[in-house]
Amino acid sequence: MTAAKDSKTTQTLMIVEDEVLVATLLRDELQEAGYKVLDLTDRHSEALEVAKAEKPHLALVNIRLAGRDDGIELSEHLKALGIPVLLISGQVSRASSAKTVAIGSMPKPYDAADMVLAVTYLLARLKGDDSLPRPDQLEVLDEDSLDLAPAA
Template identity: 60%
Template sequence: MTTPPTLLIVEDEILAALSLHAGFEEAGYQVMDLTSRPEEALAAARERKPDLALVNIKLYGRNDGIALAVDLKDMGIPVLFISGQPNRAVAARSVAVGSLAKPYSVDDMIAAVGYLLARLSGDGSQPRPKDLEVFDEDLPEVA
């Protein structure tokens, strides 16, 4: 039996975070504690390295989601920006594997995460979800 992928969700909108948490757990993912603070997200990531971090750009605390993404990337954790600020996400493309702009549905997010995790593991067979912007050129190309 394989272990389901582990996700870290860093989101300042609590209803969106709770909705994602429930949707991902229902889809079979392991979801770490939810947080809206970069410092808490880093501590959680150090304790239990997630397979992917979903990070909003606007966060509470001293740093924003872009600064958090830099730290997570340095730890070897890929980041998907989930943001209502797509221009800032594109500007920070060097620290994330992709971006999904708000508003999105939970189903859109599950499709995007599944696609990215497959690509990160070398499986390029899935079609890219329509609203997902992929930044990381090192990910295998879709066949």
């Protein structure tokens, strides 16, 4: 395992997505890139339980969740727990309006490699490292949270 992968395995991610195939493919891609990915969830209540117990470094949250659960509402709760959120959605305008609850958004459909780059970029910025280029598909919603990050 490379040094880059070693540092990523200490970074834990949570995926909250109602489309099982999408969530599974995303999990596999992120694990292949060296990240630790928690059990997949598709509901608000399950995700909050996991987040409270595991304290992931970043949560990837779809806006539309199973049942009538809402990813933006979940993002509010995750932010209150100190967990940054990357919204994933085909609802680009709704994701863009969530600046107060998420640090960024990625539109669906997305390329898995671009998602890995977005996650890597956001986690680096959260640690105070601004040396990586911002991926094209990533919309940064809360630049202030990223700029206020303490240096690692």
